[in-house]
Amino acid sequence: MFVLQLGLIGLCIALLPLSYVWVKADDNKFRKLVWLTTFLTLDLIMFGSFTRLTDSGLGCPDWPGCYGTSSPFVAHAAITAAHQAMPSGPVSMVKAWIEMLHRYFAMAIGVLIIAQVVIVWTARLKRRPLHVSPWWPTGILLLICVQGAFGAWTVTMKLQPVIVTLHLLLGLALLGALGWLAARQTPIPVHEPAAARWLPAAVFGLVLLVVQIALGGWVSTNYAVLACTDFPLCNGQWVPPMNFEHGFHLWRALGMTGDGEMISQDALVAIHWTHRTFAVVVVLYMLWLAHKLRRFESLRTPANGVLLLIVIQFLTGLSNIVLQWPLPIAVAHNGGAAILILLLVMLNFRLSSSRPGRAVLPARDVVSA
Template sequence: MTYVLQLGLIGICIALLPLSYVWVKADDNKFRKLVWLTTFLTLDLVMFGGFTRLTDSGLGCPDWPGCYGTSSPFIAHAAITAAYQAMPTGPVSIGKAWIEMIHRYFAMAIGVLIIAQVLIAWTARFKRRPLHVSPWWPTGILMLIVVQGAFGAWTVTMKLQPVIVTTHLLLGLALLGSLGWLAARQTPIPAIDPAAARWLPAALIGLLLLVVQIALGGWVSTNYAVLACTDFPLCNGAWIPPMNFEHGFHLWRALGMTGDGDVISQDALVAIHWTHRTFAIVVVLYTLWLAAKLRRFESLRKPANGIMIVIVVQFLTGLSNILLQWPLPIAVAHNGGAAILLLLLVMVNFRISSSRPGHVVGPSATAPRDAVPASLPRQAP
């Protein structure tokens, strides 16, 4: 298992770069800087995960956590070459192996950064320094990334089974959303009109609808159903084309197969695509309505504007995927747009939550930087 230790060292070395940046940066709140940087890098990792999936690189190294029992495609070069020569159109090649391993290296680096957050948070708790968050929050995020890593392993060992890959995607976005919430708790927020509190249920519904739509989009991608409908607004020349929902949404099955072990039909793929496309209309209309309503509040105007812009971009990139036959840059941008929209809705929900009377969730924009929260006792002079 020497190569596992080598993989760990690679992850630590990569994580040292952002950790060094946080350490030398002129900011009196290193923890806040670290959380925001980890959130940004996790967004990048989610997008690179989409790139890995879209380039069919998920099995570029068909074992886990290394590549043919080594820590690097350099070392596994002979095994990769042999696999490629045996099946040139198969999932293994030098390029795909590097894409897959780079994704794993950066995932390990994110794990190291979250471990650093856990250590800082618990140290602050023991030394009674305020962080405006319980140390159990970063600890929970660390547990989430462990589960995410397990699904990453099963993605490979279970040969890209759609339900495993989709769950892996959703867990990655849950990790991103949790980090975004933690970052928001560490950031001073402007005064918010208490009247915004009544929009919390609507904002939560918007977030839930988006999560369902992302799950449907992940199901489209993992089943390679993006081009099941090649026209718009019709689907293969019909508003309601022939579809097979039973096979399309049977969860536990191998890639490209039905639950009975037969090759999945085109009608099943059309059902997957059509459902994602149709539900997108609901999400777009509801989210645009919600953003328009939230723009009336000064403290919510910027994220609401961001939501409206990203929704439009998502519609255009989704349409381009169909009409331009799924070009890779646009497909990656569509994945990234969903992640950014999730972050924006998380931020909106956080700000609305903070507007509830007597509900303190983070530092105030006007509070002194060294202020001790009411939940922590002040030490005697």
């Protein structure tokens, strides 16, 4: 019964953006729905980082509900008892609400994606195509189902670092897929075939960014942000003592080595130092790539966005160390990484569409037809 109640909560939340899309004066409601879903997914990723950074991931230690109910209101007695038994533990009423709000919003995103699937397949059956294969939104729906499974494992496996990191990467993959679909529904201002030769460089840039975000997720999920407390040195050394074997042993419990022992400070330093060092490579490459791409009119806006976000990411990353990991800056650092993914996806899409014979047409509005 409580699972049905959870579904109804997600549906009610999703009705707000669906109503907005429906009443908004726009010739292409499907495009607006996709863009709005993309924006809300970005918000969900940032709220997910807030959930993790406030140690609320186990605020409700079961899944999908909270102590077998649909709301912390109903589970008040169980939450209070758990908090009284362990006041410094992971369960409290505030943490329970943070965790459940994250789950509610995730279900609402799922409803919005289901709506997209219904729209594109209806358009296909009525022979009014949206200039996108219906299998693309269908694939996105399957992706969010996998993401939901990893969300469940995040809780049931007690925040195991590799599961939490994969949950983050799948969330970014979902954001990127929605961003590609949104770009597919948006006309490119200028068709510039000469820009197409930069596509391999942009793809490589996206790969570098994903690797760096995976390293950052590994830092965050292992709570290694403050393993190095100074900059540019790490604990007063360019190359401090490090234990890569334990630091990058993937299948292990939080705070433990693969052998079940307490993880050492040297292992946490290895995690932090690797993320920091690889960031230099990513920053230099992104600055070079964005500088080269901004010469093209169709790429100037996302390229300028990359330049701006790289500077912001450097500043927020440095602030996390100098200011001892303040919550707003840590969330902003996670959000900046997600926006960079979107910008790189947009650049890759526009470069791909710049190839001869690959011009993208605006989609027709089958929703209002």
